[in-house]
Amino acid sequence: MRIKVHLEQLYDELPEDVQLVAISKYHPCEAIMEAYNAGQRVFGESHVQELLQKQPVLPQDIQWHFIGHLQTNKVKYITPFVSLIHSVDSLKLLSEIDKQARKAGRVIDVLLQIYVAQEETKFGLSEEELIETLNTIFSQKAEGTTFSFRIIGLMCMATNTLDDTLIHSEFAYAHEIFREVKDTYFKDEPSFKELSMGMSDDYRIAIKEGTTMVRIGSYIFGERNYE
Numbered sequence: 554m555r556i557k558v559h560l561e562q563l564y565d566e567l568p569e570d571v572q573l574v575a576i577s578k579y580h581p582c583e584a585i586m587e588a589y590n591a592g593q594r595v596f597g598e599s600h601v602q603e604l605l606q607k608q609p610v611l612p613q614d615i616q617w618h619f620i621g622h623l624q625t626n627k628v629k630y631i632t633p634f635v636s637l638i639h640s641v642d643s644l645k646l647l648s649e650i651d652k653q654a655r656k657a658g659r660v661i662d663v664l665l666q667i668y669v670a671q672e673e674t675k676f677g678l679s680e681e682e683l684i685e686t687l688n689t690i691f692s693q694k695a696e697g698t699t700f701s702f703r704i705i706g707l708m709c710m711a712t713n714t715l716d717d718t719l720i721h722s723e724f725a726y727a728h729e730i731f732r733e734v735k736d737t738y739f740k741d742e743p744s745f746k747e748l749s750m751g752m753s754d755d756y757r758i759a760i761k762e763g764t765t766m767v768r769i770g771s772y773i774f775g776e777r778n779y780e
């Protein structure tokens with residue numbers, strides 16, 4: 554019951570233009586089905602192995618988002634079905650997604666993960682690396698290269714802190730980068746419109762700072778059991 558109640562509360566609370574990605578990592582298929590039966594169709598997982606166990610046995614109209622660090626050698630397992638990869642943090646990964654999406658006969662939507670937090674989190678592109686990555690992609694495009702991925706926005710994680718002011722400033726910084734990138738590279742591409750930020754503890758701040766996609770796990774499903 555808890556899952557349905559919390560989902561419905563989120564549906565009420567989230568602005569219309571903010572998409573809810575229910576993060577189901579470490580939670581069993583029964584919990585996912587409870588959310589599914591309450592109307593949720595978009596779910597996020599952060600481990601390839603776990604996603605590959607769940608995807609075949611759950612309803613096929615679920616849209617699976619991949620949100621965790623993705624190793625290039627595992628890309629091929631998720632490209633046949635994944636609907637959005639949030640966590641692209643290198644050109645190498647992007648070119649592997651391109652290759653595997655092509656093999657699967659698909660064009661896969663991705664977000665570039667940017668690093669905005671104060672703490673030592675390992676993943677995400679700095680602002681400079683983001684610009685370098687986009688310059689490389691767009692110069693290849695200008696030479697006529699076509700890609701089997703589509704960059705539809707950016708993703709970030711804020712520092713894990715109780716300091717709301719810090720979280721506000723990190724999300725505001727992400728939004729500023731998003732706007733700059735949109736203006737510089739994607740002015741004529743309406744599909745570039747997503748800013749994935751906000752989790753259970755900071756999604757309200759993310760809404761104030763212009764998120765379009767919140768990734769909420771423990772608030773919906775309860776604490777994760779990491780065994």
Ligand SMILES: *Cc1c(COP(=O)(O)O)cnc(C)c1O
Pocket residue numbers: 576578599620621710751752753754768769770771772
């Ligand atoms: C686990 C995870 C979430 C969800 O975190 P909660 O605090 O449980 O809402 C969101 N984003 C990423 C990248 C995660 O790994």
